[in-house]
Amino acid sequence: MSGLLHWVATHGEIIGRTVREHLVLSGVALAVALALALPMGVALVRHPRAAAIAVGGVNTLRTIPSLALLVIMLPVLGTGFLPSVVALTLYGLPAILLNTLVGLREVDADVIDAARGQGLSERQITTDITIPLALPVILAGIRTSAVQIVSAATLAVFIGGGGLGELISSGLGLLDIAQLVTGALLVALLAVATELVFGAIQFGLARRYGIAS
């Protein structure tokens, strides 16, 4: 325990850098996954056949282990930040897309019929009715995706993406238990913190809209 504290106290710089890398990597991957999956979900919900194909596709994507997904990037995009972000984006995309589709589909058909019948345009139905009502389910997907990405980002070190995986892998290589455990604890801490933050956002929005999540 004292060894651990000593290691942390004397390696502030590398801890700071790897945490920062980990957060940037995860944040960028989550942002790209959101930017892709949300519009895709909104567009696909109107096209059941295309949606079925997309769901099949992302379900296949989901079965690929995170490490495999990262390593597959090697021959295509080489090493470093970009291939890591691409792999993590692909890894986080399914949860957001599937929940967006499910959330939008589950909106009561009578509510949509009434909205259309009152004279809301298709765009207004999407922005004012279906998205707010699907929000709790969509947020649950984002929360799952964020935690998945933060956890999987640990493996980015294998293709030179940096992050907290660096502490774990070099700790393993050097048999430096203090470094290894520090890395592992920080990853765990980050994943739990992500879960809590997104859970709080989900709860807050559900309360604001007065609907159960």
Added chain:
Amino acid sequence: MIRLERVSKTFPGTALPSVDAVDLEVPDGTTCVLIGPSGCGKTTTLRMINRLIEPSAGRVIVEGEDVTRADPVQLRRRIGYVIQGIGLFPHLSVGDNVATVPRLLGWPKAKVASRIDEMLSLVGLDPATFAGRKPGSLSGGQRQRVGVARALAADPPVMLMDEPFGAVDPVVRARLQREFGEILRRLGKTVIMVTHDIDEAIRMGDRVAIMRGGRIVQYDEPSRLLGRPADAFVADFVGADRGLKRLTLEPAAAFAVPGVAPPGVPALPADASLQEALSLMLASGADAVAVAGRDGRPAGLVTLARIREVAAAQAEGGAASAA
């Protein structure tokens, strides 16, 4: 006025039309009820009027305008729409639900706010209590009141109602039928309502259109529908008790004569029908019952003999005349 001219709808992938060259005219300020067995095309007909379903052929004219040429979104803001499932927006307050169309039309804030209060009061909900609530906390009957308030908010001349009382229990249904009927009549709305309940059709409709296989079999006043069914299908549909049903169309008070009520038999309320008078006579064994006046005091007696006269006159197809 609403007029349908040879309106048809054939859905893709089906051989037979769901609605087959329907002609229908609903004069201003009257209520037309579409009724028929499921799959007869009544809801499809209704939904073609605000173009939630596009007609395959024919013209729909609302307030003099051919709506098949109008922008559907703008059109729907001028037509009130109430459905069985109500479809209140669960994430918005009752007040915001009612404000839907006025806001779409860009009414100023103050006007929208006063309109919310006005509409909620109209449908019997206290604005101070209900405007801020979410639909989830309301009873079924209260929700449908909000549904009607929302549909009336921008004062559309025309209302479309698809089984508006289907989601509430029978006691609440009877009260809502009476209240909404009165509101719609008072506001002079032209209403087309879909139902599968013949009693509701008779109670609510100035005229009733019975549909079968996408066509209107008979379009008539309730009394004529009951008295002169066009064919065996209509006779069967209105029911073997159509003689009794016709008595529901006649207010008992209109046939009251002066006299002393038989002891031990309660008086009928002022808005009771001849059917209720007959029912009370059968239950009590009396051959005359008292009817209360508007002031609550007995207005007179309805006799069994008078009811038989009315029924006989109805059976001859003539309009019953009050004493």
